[in-house]
Amino acid sequence: MPAISTALSGPQSRPSLEGKTVVIADDDPIILDYLELRCRHLGLKVETASDGLRAVLKVGRARPDLLILDLNLPDVEGFRVVERLSDPKFAPVPVIILTGRSDEASKQRCEDLNVFYVHKSTETWADVEPLIYELLAHKPAEAQEEAPQPEAAPLVLVVDNNPAVLTELTQRLQKYHLNVIQASGGTQGYLLALRSKPDLILTEYDMDEGSGHYLLSRVKGSPSTQHIPVIVYTGTTLSKGEEFAIQRDLRGRGQAAAFMMRGANSAELMAEVGKLIPLPG
Numbered sequence: 001m002p003a004i005s006t007a008l009s010g011p012q013s014r015p016s017l018e019g020k021t022v023v024i025a026d027d028d029p030i031i032l033d034y035l036e037l038r039c040r041h042l043g044l045k046v047e048t049a050s051d052g053l054r055a056v057l058k059v060g061r062a063r064p065d066l067l068i069l070d071l072n073l074p075d076v077e078g079f080r081v082v083e084r085l086s087d088p089k090f091a092p093v094p095v096i097i098l099t100g101r102s103d104e105a106s107k108q109r110c111e112d113l114n115v116f117y118v119h120k121s122t123e124t125w126a127d128v129e130p131l132i133y134e135l136l137a138h139k140p141a142e143a144q145e146e147a148p149q150p151e152a153a154p155l156v157l158v159v160d161n162n163p164a165v166l167t168e169l170t171q172r173l174q175k176y177h178l179n180v181i182q183a184s185g186g187t188q189g190y191l192l193a194l195r196s197k198p199d200l201i202l203t204e205y206d207m208d209e210g211s212g213h214y215l216l217s218r219v220k221g222s223p224s225t226q227h228i229p230v231i232v233y234t235g236t237t238l239s240k241g242e243e244f245a246i247q248r249d250l251r252g253r254g255q256a257a258a259f260m261m262r263g264a265n266s267a268e269l270m271a272e273v274g275k276l277i278p279l280p281g
Contacts, residue, residue, distance in 0.1 A: 026050070
């Protein structure tokens with residue numbers, strides 16, 4: 001496992017997770033201990049398992065609020081655990097798949113099973129923690145009304161698997177004094193949206209690591225991000241019929257704020273951006 005900082009962050013103004021239970025399943029004792037420490041620091045009750053069979057048994061007995069699961073487990077591998085837990089005798093439980101695999105088949109399988117994919121890396125906890133809050137925290141209504149924050153330039157998340165396009169769009173947006181963060185795929189983009197809560201998302205439609213359609217459905221399906229407007233674009237050459245079908249799919253359900261061809265000029269793009277967020281200066 002890559003080196004991960006074990007420094008615990010100080011108290012933050014976040015909803016309490018007290019009373020919530022998580023089961024963590026991983027056959028690497030270092031990772032298991034690390035995640036247990038982190039989760040207990042958040043106020044979670046923690047049950048651990050070192051193989052797939054024990055993970056299933058722990059979920060059945062503890063009835064947790066969340067399962068964090070490695071794929072390469074002894075006895076019963078991670079995807080089989082998820083399949084077993086779909087049995088009606090188990091209470092529904094959200095699942096975060098934490099794995100060193102980065103192949104497209106594994107990512108697609110996670111999407112098919114409606115579980116969250118997180119790649120093991122030096123940023124593992126930075127990706128897992130916001131998901132835990134997204135899945136488990138329930139803010140009381142009065143906590144939603146916070147004191148207004150000092151005005152800052154809007155934050156735009158740009159998602160594209162083409163580095164040249166990321167650079168081009170970032171430079172366009174920064175000319176208007178907007179703050180910009182980047183992601184190289186829909187999966188990473190969704191995790192970054194959870195963590196950073198941007199004011200606007202610009203995403204390519206056709207990407208290898210989580211499509212724009214996937215990102216849009218995740219963002220609009222999550223209470224903490226569903227308010228964020230999303231502009232979807234594509235550099236793929238489309239017929240009029242194909243463009244109309246995508247427009248209808250993305251905008252017909254009120255999900256995408258706009259759908260554009262990437263070749264659109266800067267003025268056209270910024271006009272759409274300006275409809276959704278204020279342009280400083």
